[in-house]
Amino acid sequence: MSKLLSRFGGSKKDLTSQELKCAIRLLDDDDVLHTTFQREHKGQYLLDYVFKSLNLLEKDYFGLRYVDEGNVQTRYWLDPTRSIVKQVKSLNPIIFCFRVKFYPADPHQLKEEISRYYLYLQLRRDLLNRRLYCLPADATYLIACVIQSELGDYDPEEHKGNYIADLKLIPSQNEKIEMEAIEIHQNELRNQTPAEAELHFLERASKLETYGIDPHQVKDQQKNALFIGINYSGILAFQSNRKKKNLIGFRCNNAAACTNLWRCAVEQRYFFTMNSSLEIPSVTTGGTGFLFAKQCKLRYSGRVEREIIEDMKKVNASGGSSAAGSVSTINRRHSINSNVPLSMRSIGRSNTAPLPNNESPDFNSSIYQDKSKHLLFGV
Numbered sequence: 001m002s003k004l005l006s007r008f009g010g011s012k013k014d015l016t017s018q019e020l021k022c023a024i025r026l027l028d029d030d031d032v033l034h035t036t037f038q039r040e041h042k043g044q045y046l047l048d049y050v051f052k053s054l055n056l057l058e059k060d061y062f063g064l065r066y067v068d069e070g071n072v073q074t075r076y077w078l079d080p081t082r083s084i085v086k087q088v089k090s091l092n093p094i095i096f097c098f099r100v101k102f103y104p105a106d107p108h109q110l111k112e113e114i115s116r117y118y119l120y121l122q123l124r125r126d127l128l129n130r131r132l133y134c135l136p137a138d139a140t141y142l143i144a145c146v147i148q149s150e151l152g153d154y155d156p157e158e159h160k161g162n163y164i165a166d167l168k169l170i171p172s173q174n175e176k177i178e179m180e181a182i183e184i185h186q187n188e189l190r191n192q193t194p195a196e197a198e199l200h201f202l203e204r205a206s207k208l209e210t211y212g213i214d215p216h217q218v219k220d221q222q223k224n225a226l227f228i229g230i231n232y233s234g235i236l237a238f239q240s241n242r243k244k245k246n247l248i249g250f251r252c253n254n255a256a257a258c259t260n261l262w263r264c265a266v267e268q269r270y271f272f273t274m275n276s277s278l279e280i281p282s283v284t285t286g287g288t289g290f291l292f293a294k295q296c297k298l299r300y301s302g303r304v305e306r307e308i309i310e311d312m313k314k315v316n317a318s319g320g321s322s323a324a325g326s327v328s329t330i331n332r333r334h335s336i337n338s339n340v341p342l343s344m345r346s347i348g349r350s351n352t353a354p355l356p357n358n359e360s361p362d363f364n365s366s367i368y369q370d371k372s373k374h375l376l377f378g379v
Contacts, residue, residue, distance in 0.1 A: 018038055018039055019036050019037070019038060020036060020037055020038075020039070020084075020085070020094065021034070021035075021036050021093075021094065022034075022035060022036070022037065022046070022088075022093075022094040022095065022096060023093065023094070023095050023096070024046070024050055024064065024095075024096045024097070024098055025095065025096070025097045025098065026054075026098045027098060027099070027118055027121035027122055027125065028121060033049075033050060033053055033098075035049055037084055039083075039085050040083070041083070041084050042080060042081060042082060042083055042084065043064075043078040043079050043080040043081065043082055043083075043084055043087065044080035044081070044301065045084070046064060046078065046084060046096065047059075047063070047064060047078065047080055050062075050064065050098055054098075054114070054118075055114075056112075056114065056115065057112055057115075057311075057312065057315065058110055058111070058112050058115040058308055058312065060102070060271075060302045060303045060304075060305075060308055061100060061101065061102045061103075061104065061110070061115065061119075061308070062098065062099065062100055062101055062118065063077045063078065063098075063099060063100075063101035064077070064078040064096040064097065064098060064099075065077055065078070065096065065097045065099045065101075066078065066087075066088060066091060066094075066095065066096050066097070068090055068091075068256075069090060069091070074253075074256060074257050074260055075260075076260060077101060077263075077264070077267075078096060079301075080301045080302065081299050081301050099122060100118065100119055100122040102212075102232070102268065102271050102272070102305070103119070103122075103206075103211060103212025103231055103232065104119075104206075104232070104305070105206070105232045105233070105272075106206065107119060107199065107202035107203060107206050109305070109309060111312045111315075111316065112312075113195055116195075116198065116199060116202060117195075117198060119202060120198040120201055120202055123201070123202065123205045123211075124146070124169065127139075127142065127169055127170050127205075128168065128169060128170065128171065130171060131210065131213065131215065132205060132208060132210055132211060132213075133208065133209070133210050133241050134170075134205075134208050136177060136180075138204060138208060139169075139170050139172075139173075139177055139181075140177055140180040140181045140184060141181075141184060141204055142169070142201055142204060142205060143164070143167070143169050143170070143173075143177065143178070143181035144181040144182075144184035144185045144188070144189055145189065145197045145198065145200050145201035145204070146167065146169060146197075146201065147164055147167070147181060147182070147185040147189075148185055148189040148192050148194075148197035149194040149197040149198050149201070150167075150194075151163075151185075152194075153190050153191065154185055154186040154190065162175065162178055162179065162182070163182070164178055164181065164182060165178065209243065210229065210238070211231070212231035212232060213229035213230070213231050213236065213238075214229065214230050214231065214264060214268075215227040215228070215229050215238070216228045216229075216230070216252070216257070216260070216261045216264070217253065217257075218250040218251060218252050218253075218261075219250060219251050220239075220244075220247065220249070220250050220251075221248070221249060221250075223251075224239065225239075226238060226239040226244060226247075226250070227239070228250060228261060230261075230264050230265050230268050231268065232268070232272045234269075235265055237250070259296050262296060262298075263296075263298055266283060266298055266300075267298070267300065270300050270304060271304050271305055272304075272305055273304075274304045274306070275304070275306050276304065276306070276307060277300065277302065277303055277304050277307060280300045280304075282297065282298070282299045282300075283297065283298040283299075283300075
């Protein structure tokens with residue numbers, strides 16, 4: 001255990017040293033980036049490192065998330081404008097998770113295939129972690145798209161019986177749903193490439209009610225537990241997986257959770273509604289007569305969605321992609337069959353760098369587990 005801790009953050013005494021180690025889990029937990037940062041570095045330093053490693057152009061849709069174990073396991077986004085050390089002072093070891101921060105209303109707005117692929121992986125996580133709810137009809141179609149992406153066209157010689165029994169995509173998965181998904185795979189998705197199957201997955205998932213919802217646990221006036229969800233459409237309230245109407249007020253678990261909810265809501269609003277990041281003012285609230293007793297500040301950093309879309313039009317018009325103009329590949333991690341042809345595992349993409357093959361930590365260890373009983377809190 002001591003060796004494992006030293007690899008990813010060290011003891012608390014190490015937090016006083018100039019160089020600190022951290023691990024960054026990608027959307028496939030088998031892929032981990034390892035790096036170091038200095039005490040004076042701000043969050044943008046780590047974000048730039050990840051975006052450069054993954055060669056992302058539409059990078060502003062993504063972010064780095066961490067869990068504060070000392071604050072009821074509240075999930076925070078790494079603030080690019082603040083010191084990294086001050087944000088993660090309670091983390092030991094220091095672990096971040098690369099996640100989708102802003103879910104586009106229409107997946108077609110993502111022009112890079114690699115960006116859509118990461119959104120696809122994020123939504124698969126959301127399904128499994130109960131953040132994205134769907135009816136059985138939607139579940140079978142989404143599973144069928146995953147099968148087509150991973151296995152390709154149905155082959156009666158190779159695919160026999162329930163050939164997806166080992167694939168776990170939704171918590172309530174059963175043999176009936178699996179067989180219905182197999183029927184769709186065999187009859188409706190033939191000749192689709194992995195990218196096409198994933199895009200159909202995104203199109204269906206983006207129409208679900210809880211698509212892109214970032215849940216925050218709160219209580220209503222009667223002290224009933226519910227979740228405040230934030231996405232491109234605004235702020236929604238959910239109770240027992242159902243949208244709650246006419247919510248007048250709610251109470252967060254503590255002041256830190258309330259501030260975090262406020263920050264997330266403001267960032268989502270700015271990202272999806274503003275024409276330019278230059279128009280976004282620094283926001284300050286708090287003090288006497290305000291919602292928060294403690295003063296809260298927010299300085300938005302990065303592009304808004306309209307700027308990303310315009311920038312991608314310029315990239316496409318110039319016929320360019322990455323700075324070097326090279327074409328790279330990213331390896332697919334198949335959960336059903338590791339013996340599928342290499343052509344089905346690698347996606348030729350511009351603006352894509354191979355993921356590093358660094359040794360991955362043992363995430364089955366208790367120090368990496370999300371101890372929250374409610375799966376909505378999975379990072």
